[in-house]
Amino acid sequence: MKTLLQVDFPFDGPFGQEMTDAMKELAESIAEEPGLIWKVWTENPATKEAGGIYLFEDSDSADKYLDMHTARLKSFGVPVVNAKVFQVNEALTKIDHGPV
Amino acid sequence: MKTLLQVDFPFDGPFGQEMTDAMKELAESIAEEPGLIWKVWTENPATKEAGGIYLFEDSDSADKYLDMHTARLKSFGVPVVNAKVFQVNEALTKIDHGPV
Numbered sequence: 220m221k222t223l224l225q226v227d228f229p230f231d232g233p234f235g236q237e238m239t240d241a242m243k244e245l246a247e248s249i250a251e252e253p254g255l256i257w258k259v260w261t262e263n264p265a266t267k268e269a270g271g272i273y274l275f276e277d278s279d280s281a282d283k284y285l286d287m288h289t290a291r292l293k294s295f296g297v298p299v300v301n302a303k304v305f306q307v308n309e310a311l312t313k314i315d316h317g318p319v
Numbered sequence: 320m321k322t323l324l325q326v327d328f329p330f331d332g333p334f335g336q337e338m339t340d341a342m343k344e345l346a347e348s349i350a351e352e353p354g355l356i357w358k359v360w361t362e363n364p365a366t367k368e369a370g371g372i373y374l375f376e377d378s379d380s381a382d383k384y385l386d387m388h389t390a391r392l393k394s395f396g397v398p399v400v401n402a403k404v405f406q407v408n409e410a411l412t413k414i415d416h417g418p419v
Contacts, residue, residue: 318418
């Protein structure tokens with residue numbers, strides 16, 4: 220069953236174009252993660268937060284990615300990682316043009 | 320600038336097909352909200368949570384929707400609504416096949 224992973228964390232930057240330049244290789248590696256369908260990269264310079272919304276093929280892929288990514292973020296100095304895993308209600312999502 | 324709204328809240332159900340049946344009309348109304356591009360409906364019976372990930376055309380549309388939706392959820396008896404608004408990093412998202 221398709222699984223959505225919601226991640227956010229405190230982040231001091233870089234944001235915007237500098238974030239793009241700094242994280243391009245990371246994004247390329249994420250595109251190769253097993254079970255990943257897509258990731259939307261999120262950032263908020265005002266609240267000093269960043270994160271991502273991920274769609275995975277199944278909950279097992281999402282859980283494994285989250286374990287790896289949490290450890291990676293902590294290695295980058297991120298103090299706390301907020302994460303939630305959800306099932307997608309595909310019928311309601313379809314009504315609202317959601318990309319699943 | 321495209322804006323992502325991340326919402327989750329404690330939820331006792333209904334989940335799955337019963338959620339679909341109960342919320343179909345709400346989903347149809349959400350599809351008509353100004354500035355909405357898409358919504359992914361999220362649910363987790365194990366943690367008793369539900370929510371949604373929304374993409375809006377701009378932050379103003381997202382802020383207005385969040386105000387309205389928070390009041391609506393509270394009228395449904397939802398005790399607390401967790402919400403975060405983010406800008407989308409479109410270049411990194413494109414690398415990871417994100418639908419923005």
